[in-house]
Amino acid sequence: MPTNESEKARWNDDRWTDAWPDRERLTNSVSPYLLAALGLEAGERVLDIGCGGGGQSITAAQAVGATGAVVGVDVSEALAALARRRATEVGAANVTFVVSDAQVQTIDGAPFDVAMSQFGVMFFDEPVKAFSNLRAPRLLAAGGAQPVAYGRDHGAVRRPPPPLAPGKSAVGPFSLGDEAHTTALLESVGFTDVGAAAHDLVIDVPASAIFSDNSYAVLGVEPASVPAASVAMQHHLEQFAVGEDLYKVPLAFYIFHAVNP
Ligand SMILES: C[S@@+](CC[C@H](N)C(=O)[O-])C[C@H]1O[C@@H](n2cnc3c(N)ncnc32)[C@H](O)[C@@H]1O
Numbered sequence: 351m352p353t354n355e356s357e358k359a360r361w362n363d364d365r366w367t368d369a370w371p372d373r374e375r376l377t378n379s380v381s382p383y384l385l386a387a388l389g390l391e392a393g394e395r396v397l398d399i400g401c402g403g404g405g406q407s408i409t410a411a412q413a414v415g416a417t418g419a420v421v422g423v424d425v426s427e428a429l430a431a432l433a434r435r436r437a438t439e440v441g442a443a444n445v446t447f448v449v450s451d452a453q454v455q456t457i458d459g460a461p462f463d464v465a466m467s468q469f470g471v472m473f474f475d476e477p478v479k480a481f482s483n484l485r486a487p488r489l490l491a492a493g494g495a496q497p498v499a500y501g502r503d504h505g506a507v508r509r510p511p512p513p514l515a516p517g518k519s520a521v522g523p524f525s526l527g528d529e530a531h532t533t534a535l536l537e538s539v540g541f542t543d544v545g546a547a548a549h550d551l552v553i554d555v556p557a558s559a560i561f562s563d564n565s566y567a568v569l570g571v572e573p574a575s576v577p578a579a580s581v582a583m584q585h586h587l588e589q590f591a592v593g594e595d596l597y598k599v600p601l602a603f604y605i606f607h608a609v610n611p
Pocket residue numbers: 354357361374377378399400401402403404406423424425426429450451452453467468469470471473474
């Protein structure tokens with residue numbers, strides 16, 4: 351059965367990936383919490399799952415130093431290329447980026463001491479298989495919800511998702527947003543000492559950190575419904591507006607940690 355087909359298409363679609371540096375204004379606010387919780391040590395070998403543009407991989411590479419190494423894995427060719435450019439710009443020689451499906455493929459550089467992810471592990475359509483594939487001695491992942499990202503009003507103009515094929519799970523930013531469900535998932539594949547810390551932030555971002563006009567097509571809004579979707583999005587964002595193109599938005603997420611015994 352093919353894996354993660356629609357996610358691979360989305361994360362290799364220029365209409366989506368071109369907007370990613372803007373979106374990082376939102377997601378990067380989580381990075382200090384994730385890196386602090388990781389407590390990386392010099393010499394460790396780290397896997398960054400769904401590394402996107404590589405920002406956290408590069409920060410992790412600085413933390414583990416020249417005797418350590420970081421491998422960022424992602425299904426997106428464009429984001430891996432962006433990550434490589436960024437690593438070159440800052441002279442990070444101990445980080446490499448590979449294009450691969452972390453759900454099913456063995457990542458060159460394994461075994462790792464630590465696996466980490468910032469919003470990169472909620473897109474697996476067979477999460478049990480994926481987390482079985484990713485059992486490093488320590489796993490730490492930021493997952494959960496970005497409540498502001500897509501207003502509920504949007505539901506009316508989005509194409510309904512196709513029914514799930516047998517054995518497949520729903521994917522998306524909220525797929526690991528239930529603490530009990532995600533804890534049970536990690537324990538079911540053999541992780542121990544599973545725990546989660548809930549965080550609630552309020553961050554200041556421009557609208558481009560949340561959505562762009564191209565998002566509608568990629569998210570399944572029919573062309574004829576884009577004007578209505580745009581009105582719904584503006585309406586949803588108004589409650590967070592604090593200035594000219596400035597929004598104070600809530601960002602709720604969990605940081606999960608688990609040990610591979
Ligand atoms: C929300 S983005 C997060 C990117 C980055 N960690 C950040 O916080 O900016 C999710 C990332 O997961 C990647 N991804 C989705 N499914 C994946 C899979 N099966 N294997 C590897 N990467 C995947 C996407 O290409 C995307 O870059």
